[in-house]
Amino acid sequence: MRAPEFWRRAPASPMARALAPLGALYGGAASARMSKPGARADRPAIVIGGPTLGGDGKTPTALAIAALLAEMGERPFFLTRGHGRRAMRRPSFRVDAQIHTVLETGDEALLLARRAPTIVGIDRAESARLASDLGATALILDDGLQSRRLEPDLALLVVDGGYGAGNGLCPPAGPLRAPLRRQIEAVDALVLIGEGAAGEAVAERASAAGKPVLRADVAALPCPLAGRRALAFAGIARPEKFFATLEAMGVEIVGRKSFADHRRYTTRDLAALEREAERLDATLVTTEKDAAGLCPDRAARIAVLPIGLHFAEDERLHALLRRALTRAS
Incomplete structure (x- = not known):
């Protein structure tokens, strides 16, 4: 799916305003889902979410956090649903990038598996148990903020500086997975990638809500x-x-x-x-x-x-990660 251009424009276009009542219904259902407590894994769970339906930078953020955790002596595992794969209902399994194909795992899972052990499965609790059995000391979900299948020990909202929250509405009126205020409430910190007025507007709302803002840039390796x-x-x-x-x-x-x-x-x-x-x-x-x-x-x-994510203040992120690891112990 390609996002409609009017999802980007703020203030909302006439088309977006016409669809806003449907967006409010979508947002209400998403908010209710986010209010339900998730299962608690027996390993620290770090959930990385994006406010919109794609392109916020969740995967580069997940890869960067996995590298930081490895430097801290942890053994992180990625947990992913494997978007676009066949046989979505099959039990959770560990990805072998040398054997599995995109049809079995989805494209992002193959990319993640080249950096750290990766579990694909629709049941996040089952995936967490498998990762724990295989020696994980920390779990990274590059999605899952809005589904709340696992209760996070650290939740991060990743925002693209140039796109921000789009027009600030939920589908079909706009790109938000849930109302922005509800998403900000649900996280421990916001990661702002790159520059742009749209992203800064979201960062200001996060700061006003008492959430720290971690600034980062994507750079080509x-x-x-x-x-x-x-x-x-x-x-x-x-x-x-x-x-x-x-x-x-x-x-x-x-x-x-x-x-x-x-x-x-x-x-x-x-x-x-x-x-x-x-x-x-x-x-x-x-x-x-x-x-x-x-x-x-x-x-x-x-x-x-190839790209990598560079955090302007690594130590602030290290502190959040250490707190999450301690909270789960």
Whole structure:
């Protein structure tokens, strides 16, 4: 699904205002769901949520927190539903990135599994038990704030500086997974990624509610793409962020293709991209998440833009993590 453009615009457009009553019903149901207590895992649970329906930066945040926990001597496991996979109802299982395919796990699970042990399962409590049995000392959920399947020991709300809360309404009128005030109430801190007035507005609301704001930036990791011609493609919630990062690195984008989030690329898709890249005399380049779902033969012919999340004040996040680990002990 691609988010409608009017979801971004604030104040709300006439279309958004017309749909606002339906959005209020959606928001009410989401608020009620968030008020229900979740199951308590026997390992510290760190829940990372985004206020909107995609593109806030949850996955880079989860990866950065896993790295910090590992530095602290912990053994973090990711828990994920495996969005877009087949057989959603099968029991929870540990992902093996060398064996499992995107059809079995979803694309994000394969990406996560290359950084830390990852459990895929629709039942978060069952996944938590499996992770504990396999030696996890901490659990990271890169979603789950609004579902409340597990009670968090630390809950973070990740906000994109350029997008913020969109028009501030819930679907179908806007992008919010639940009313913003309810989401801010439910977390321990807000992570603001990048700059922008929309994100700053959310940060101000979080600060007014007594929630600390952790500032971070996404940066491309070393990648020999600067100065090269590229045909860039992405199947993510906000592909414009990917294109902007490439341009900031000095990559000459001579073509760009946007697909729906969690796109399962077909042989036909990739053949067409390869033909277009050849016509443009350009290198095909995509995101880590998109590349995770490609077969190895295809992936080997496509450049990947790796990114990392840098926190402006690591120590504040370390303190929150230490408190969560202590709270759960």
